[in-house]
Amino acid sequence: MQQIINFLIRNKNNILFLLLLTFSLFLTIQSHSYQKSKFISSANFMSGGIYSWTSNINSYFHLEQYNLRLLEENERLRTRLAGYEDSLEIETYKDTSSFDADYIFRASEVINNNYAKIDNYLTIKSGARDGIERDMGVVTSKGIVGIVENVSPNYSTVISILNSNSRINAQLKRSNHFGTLVWNGEDPAVVQLTDVPSVAPLAEGDTIITGGRSLIFPKGIPIGAVKNFSLDQSESYYNIDIQLFNDMTNIGYVYIIENTSQSEIRALQNLTKDE
């Protein structure tokens, strides 16, 4: 017994080192697995509070840009509204191919944004008290940003599309060929679309939008334009580089999308899987 205690005391530095290293490796591995909720994240009281405090100061420097962006969006929406009112008089028209589920949009402010790492996250200033839940989509007026991952009472973290674990269903606007949106970790303005079949008609400058297959984003949210593309080794799928419409390095304000039928569809799918 005495020897064991002596051994422990003599090697206390090594033991402490191994313990702490194991613990931090555990945290690292956990952060690399996408589906798991994290043990601790920047959506906590302490760091969330400090981040919102600094972003209060920071947002003043970008006010002009944000106003401009809002103006642009208003203009676009007003144009669309005008067209909609016109068409109401002629015929009752309902677009059933897109926006077919009921979606609720909530505005929020980004208080922390990473884009230089290989796994990037954002922190936003809305949490469970504002009705935010895990797996809601996050977009700006220009395009998609990411998916809500962890939620605390007042803050949430968002897994950015600039994250090597992010997988989002996307498709060509022109045809319905779809693929998976991923990021190779290099340029924060360029993401990759993989698994698009080689029969798809493709040209540089084509618009890429979200596909309606996931329960997170409604169909038709803009993502980016095709920058260049090549066939993969088997020559049956395209690898496409996409120039994002969003400037991921300057986001500011975002909308969080809630799909109100998400839980119903998910329950149904689980039921079908069980049988």
Add this chain to the structure above:
Amino acid sequence: MNSVIFTNTLRFVLLLLVQVLLLNNINFLGYINPYLYVLFILLYPFNANQTLFIFLSFLLGWGVDIFEDSGGINAAACVVAAYIRPAILRFSFGVSYDYQTIKFSSTQPGSRLSYVLILVLVHHFVLFLLEFFNFAHLLLLLKKTFFSAVFTIILVFLTLALFNKRSR
């Protein structure tokens, strides 16, 4: 002794805040960030209790991780750097380091540079290795380690020159 505790506590808090609020947002040339908070590990008294030192380094790294949502990569890098610091000290400052109360500010410039260089490189390599978490991007990993380390080292020496009188 009290002033040593006070200086190091203040340094801990200040470096953590400067790192997460300022330096993590620099993104020079798109991906290069300095990690100035290793200054805490560099300047921690050489003759102090090693166990406490490893634990404090872990807390510092974990603090940065919580703000950055990066799991435990900074914590792991800090623990490794703190653990092998005695070996680096012995290598850079020779045997005279053992059981002597030398101070960082009173060392030779050459050995000081090698001490900072090795410790920063080790810290950054572990950090980026865990961040990438595979060897598929080995070239990008080395590139990022190298450029970030250069940036950090420049900042470390600038900070030292700026606060020289106070830390002495």
